[in-house]
Amino acid sequence: xxxxxxxxxxxxxxxxxxxxxxxxxxxxxxxxxxxxxxxxxxxxxxxxxxxxxxxxxxxxxxxxxxxxxxxxxxxxxxxxxxxxxxxxxxxxxxxxxxxxxxxxxxxxxxxxxxxxxxxxxxxxxxxxxxxxxxxxxxxxxxxxxxxxxxxxxxxxxxxxxxxxxxxxxxxxxxxxxxxxxxxxxxxxxxxxxxxxxxxxxxxxxxxxxxxxxxxxxxxxxxxxxxxxxxxxxxxxxxxxxxxxxxxxxxxxxxxxxxxxxxxxxxxxxxxxxxxxxxxxxxxxxxxxxxxxxxxxxxxxxxxxxxxxxxxxxxxxxxxxxxxxxxxxxxxxxxxxxxxxxxxxxxxxxxxxxxxxxxxxxxxxxxxxxxxxxxxxxxxxxxxxxxxxxxxxxxxxxxxxxxxxxxxxxxxxxxxxxxxxxxxxxxxxxxxxxxxxxxxxxxxxxxxxxxxxxxxxxxxxxxxxxxxxxxxxxxxxxxxxxxxxxxxxxxxxxxxxxxxxxxxxxxxxxxxxxxxxxxxxxxxxxxxxxxxxxxxxxxxxxxxxxxxxxxxxxxxxxxxxxxxxxxxxxxxxxxxxxxxxxxxxxxxxxxxxxxxxxxxxxxxxxxxxxxxxxxxxxxxxxxxxxxxxxxxxxxxxxxxxxxxxxxxxxxxxxxxxxxxxxxxxxxxxxxxxxxxxxxxxxxxxxxxxxxxxxxxxxxxxxxxxxxxxxxxxxxxxxxxxxxxxxxxxxxxxxxxxxxxxxxxxxxxxxxxxxxxxxxxxxxxxxxxxxxxxxxxxxxxxxxxxxxxxxxxxxxxxxxxxxxxxxxxxxxxxxxxxxxxxxxxxxxxxxxxxxxxxxxxxxxxxxxxxxx
RNA sequence: GCGGGCGUGAUGGAACGGUAGACAUAGGGGACUUAAACUCCCCAGGGGGAAACCCCGUGCGGGUUCGAAUCCCGCCGCCCGCACCA
Numbered sequence: 001x002x003x004x005x006x007x008x009x010x011x012x013x014x015x016x017x018x019x020x021x022x023x024x025x026x027x028x029x030x031x032x033x034x035x036x037x038x039x040x041x042x043x044x045x046x047x048x049x050x051x052x053x054x055x056x057x058x059x060x061x062x063x064x065x066x067x068x069x070x071x072x073x074x075x076x077x078x079x080x081x082x083x084x085x086x087x088x089x090x091x092x093x094x095x096x097x098x099x100x101x102x103x104x105x106x107x108x109x110x111x112x113x114x115x116x117x118x119x120x121x122x123x124x125x126x127x128x129x130x131x132x133x134x135x136x137x138x139x140x141x142x143x144x145x146x147x148x149x150x151x152x153x154x155x156x157x158x159x160x161x162x163x164x165x166x167x168x169x170x171x172x173x174x175x176x177x178x179x180x181x182x183x184x185x186x187x188x189x190x191x192x193x194x195x196x197x198x199x200x201x202x203x204x205x206x207x208x209x210x211x212x213x214x215x216x217x218x219x220x221x222x223x224x225x226x227x228x229x230x231x232x233x234x235x236x237x238x239x240x241x242x243x244x245x246x247x248x249x250x251x252x253x254x255x256x257x258x259x260x261x262x263x264x265x266x267x268x269x270x271x272x273x274x275x276x277x278x279x280x281x282x283x284x285x286x287x288x289x290x291x292x293x294x295x296x297x298x299x300x301x302x303x304x305x306x307x308x309x310x311x312x313x314x315x316x317x318x319x320x321x322x323x324x325x326x327x328x329x330x331x332x333x334x335x336x337x338x339x340x341x342x343x344x345x346x347x348x349x350x351x352x353x354x355x356x357x358x359x360x361x362x363x364x365x366x367x368x369x370x371x372x373x374x375x376x377x378x379x380x381x382x383x384x385x386x387x388x389x390x391x392x393x394x395x396x397x398x399x400x401x402x403x404x405x406x407x408x409x410x411x412x413x414x415x416x417x418x419x420x421x422x423x424x425x426x427x428x429x430x431x432x433x434x435x436x437x438x439x440x441x442x443x444x445x446x447x448x449x450x451x452x453x454x455x456x457x458x459x460x461x462x463x464x465x466x467x468x469x470x471x472x473x474x475x476x477x478x479x480x481x482x483x484x485x486x487x488x489x490x491x492x493x494x495x496x497x498x499x500x501x502x503x504x505x506x507x508x509x510x511x512x513x514x515x516x517x518x519x520x521x522x523x524x525x526x527x528x529x530x531x532x533x534x535x536x537x538x539x540x541x542x543x544x545x546x547x548x549x550x551x552x553x554x555x556x557x558x559x560x561x562x563x564x565x566x567x568x569x570x571x572x573x574x575x576x577x578x579x580x581x582x583x584x585x586x587x588x589x590x591x592x593x594x595x596x597x598x599x600x601x602x603x604x605x606x607x608x609x610x611x612x613x614x615x616x617x618x619x620x621x622x623x624x625x626x627x628x629x630x631x632x633x634x635x636x637x638x639x640x641x642x643x644x645x646x647x648x649x650x651x652x653x654x655x656x657x658x659x660x661x662x663x664x665x666x667x668x669x670x671x672x673x674x675x676x677x678x679x680x681x682x683x684x685x686x687x688x689x690x691x692x693x694x695x696x697x698x699x700x701x702x703x704x705x706x707x708x709x710x711x712x713x714x715x716x717x718x719x720x721x722x723x724x725x726x727x728x729x730x731x732x733x734x735x736x737x738x739x740x741x742x743x744x745x746x747x748x749x750x751x752x753x754x755x756x757x758x759x760x761x762x763x764x765x766x767x768x769x770x771x772x773x774x775x776x777x778x779x780x781x782x783x784x785x786x787x788x789x790x791x792x793x794x795x796x797x798x799x800x801x802x803x804x805x806x807x808x809x810x811x812x813x814x815x816x817x818x819x820x821x822x823x824x825x826x827x828x829x830x831x832x833x834x835x836x837x838x839x840x841x842x843x844x845x846x847x848x849x850x
Numbered sequence: 851g852c853g854g855g856c857g858u859g860a861u862g863g864a865a866c867g868g869u870a871g872a873c874a875u876a877g878g879g880g881a882c883u884u885a886a887a888c889u890c891c892c893c894a895g896g897g898g899g900a901a902a903c904c905c906c907g908u909g910c911g912g913g914u915u916c917g918a919a920u921c922c923c924g925c926c927g928c929c930c931g932c933a934c935c936a
Contacts, residue, residue, distance in 0.1 A: 297851090538930090577929095653874065718864090721874090725874070726872080795869090839917080
């Protein structure tokens with residue numbers, strides 16, 4: 001009678017699966033294919049528990065699909081370019097490549113212990129030249145198709161480190177390393193023309209039925225299609241116009257100022273002769289490039305002194321302000337402000353003492369007008385309101401109708417036109433960094449921008465670089481940078497910008513279908529395996545990564561790298577929650593925080609303490625992050641309890657889409673339960689040949705098969721586990737004969753197999769299962785065993801439960817009603833009164849209304 | 851600030867608009883043990899009551915419904931994203 005020894009059995013079964021080649025994806029025309037993919041990890045060096053949860057979920061799906069007769073593709077790779085490798089290079093003098101590949105080796109070893117169904121024969125890292133070379137080939141294809149172009153864009157510039165900073169590297173307007181005030185600087189950069197696909201990316205969302213609604217809504221809002229009016233204000237005192245775009249032309253008669261972005265051409269022109277304005281603009285440009293920062297900043301403006309003529313009344317002049325909250329990237333970079341119907345404009349108007357004029361009021365009810373210190377009135381455009389200053393249309397109409405009427409008027413009078421605009425901006429892919437995919441073009445004095453010849457790809461990153469000097473090492477690497485022009489043979493310089501790492505992750509799913517191909521994809525393989533049937537990852541990727549991938553699949557199709565059927569690469573999406581943990585910190589006199597690992601901290605009465613007795617502050621659970629050190633090391637957990645325990649725990653308790661808090665107690669409990677299942681299985685094996693009531697146990701078994709199957713298929717892993725607990729409890733108490741108990745225990749092991757594959761293999765063998773449980777066919781519930789002929793129906797009086805009755809499942813309504821009314825509890829509640837109404841929902845509930 | 855989501859016992863959570871709290875954790879009681887650990891059994895939303903049973907209860911305030919944790923409106927709190935973190 002051996003004890004449950006996780007370490008020993010996990011190794012044993014991992015070896016068995018590997019020898020049987022269970023997880024190598026094979027095309028098989030006799031089976032439906034199934035491609036399950038989890039978002040690949042950044043190789044930080046250590047697997048964290050969030051990875052364990054993410055990859056276990058995918059593994060449950062993969063294992064379930066294997067046992068339901070699918071040819072499964074479940075690959076894994078590394079999102080290996082990015083900032084942390086350069087930071088490590090600067091801090092520790094290691095080469096970014098060495099650091100990255102070392103991390104990959106570490107993490108792969110950790111992965112191996114989890115017992116995942118990954119097909120490692122397809123592994124690649126995005127920093128492999130074989131991968132990024134194909135990416136460069138596609139860049140050149142995109143360039144030929146007009147899907148890539150150059151334009152100027154602003155970046156965060158650190159004047160001390162002489163480098164471009166990511167938004168994340170800007171803290172309170174200062175560079176994280178240098179502490180210097182960050183400036184906005186304009187550079188010529190490469191852009192993908194994602195805006196060409198804005199309409200299609202938006203329309204196609206409706207067909208992504210197996211995506212969460214929240215993700216589709218977020219993408220819809222991000223793309224932000226709007227219908228509005230574009231027109232120009234004539235300026236009074238100079239021969240010029242300001243072109244504006246508005247989604248509320250119906251509020252034009254409530255206009256009180258014209259606002260332009262500090263980066264607007266007019267603002268730039270005026271600042272040349274106006275030092276105060278120049279100072280104001282310079283101040284605005286000190287802000288970082290993050291939209292959040294701009295939006296949160298105090299609304300400020302500068303009166304240019306210019307006046308704009310109202311298009312509906314030339315004698316009405318509006319002041320022209322430069323305002324810090326207007327983005328040059330959206331619309332025309334200029335607006336008219338209508339304070340009565342826009343909170344931002346109202347804040348601005350009150351600050352600069354500009355008029356506030358309502359153009360419409362609510363249909364009914366009291367209303368504190370924005371004119372009198374009230375709130376701005378911003379009803380949904382579908383709501384009917386009463387117009388007090390009408391641009392066009394009826395006095396009482398919806399916002400939508402009024403907007404359409406206003407556009408019609410502007411068009412017929414010839415001073416403006418209706419246009420559709422998108423909030424979605426083109427995707428800037430240039431990064432002034434070393435550790436990324438080189439952009440495969442050259443700059444030639446004679447020929448201009450010239451793509452590298454495809455036969456010269458990959459343009460490999462040079463190895464001999466140093467990070468001692470600020471700036472991009474590629475810029476100061478003459479032998480790499482200075483090369484002959486591929487077109488004319490004259491002197492040329494390589495592009496030293498590298499690609500955004502989002503490019504790398506925008507097509508890796510396609511590369512997994514043919515990781516060794518000498519073209520980006522192999523048509524036959526892509527056609528067979530695409531699309532990803534189930535994609536799993538964090539909701540933090542709801543917009544950028546997923547939108548970029550959808551764009552990339554379209555662009556790849558346009559260049560012949562993916563079939564038309566794969567332009568929506570992810571058939572179904574599941575966004576899982578994070579694993580969270582408490583944060584432990586201390587603060588020194590200057591407020592500097594030091595964080596501690598959970599393993600360094602002991603929780604006892606009175607709080608949490610370090611080993612030396614120092615008390616630490618406990619911050620409530622938050623996403624596990626390296627910087628806050630609130631991380632749990634999965635390797636420690638696996639060493640202590642085994643991989644099956646870690647897998648079981650991360651799936652239990654919390655619904656997969658919600659965050660789960662890691663607790664020590666929870667892990668221990670999971671471990672105890674698995675040991676208990678082991679004992680239950682042994683009990684079944686050793687049960688007396690004959691006992692009582694096999695029928696009840698087998699009925700419960702079929703119900704468990706049904707429920708667990710439904711739960712797994714709907715991503716209700718926590719519910720599946722709760723159901724498995726209940727079934728284990730039933731089995732442990734059962735007095736059924738050996739044959740029935742063994743059958744039930746074997747089924748329990750099999751139902752648990754997607755979550756706890758090693759333990760299940762062991763029990764499967766112990767209980768006489770044939771072959772591997774991993775390759776065994778999923779059990780089927782016998783419908784005849786699921787039907788009940790009697791049901792319990794609760795009886796409510798006025799919606800409150802007072803009693804319950806047992807009735808035949810198909811008892812006629814009048815019989816149920818009579819039984820319900822006969823109940824003592826109901827009679828007591830009625831106290832002689834006659835019920836007004838009795839609602840009988842067959843098989844569900846009875847409600848007696850008094 | 852804008853967009854999206856979430857909020858249920860001490861805790862994680864369950865509940866096609868139909869018995870709120872399944873399942874589990876921590877806790878309490880008991881059995882086993884010289885003792886403990888392990889294991890097994892029982893109790894357990896709050897309040898009242900000897901009990902039967904009654905009242906209250908799903909962040910807060912309204913509404914729809916025979917019936918609301920679930921749907922609608924308004925607030926509060928927390929989380930995710932905001933285009934150069936991945």
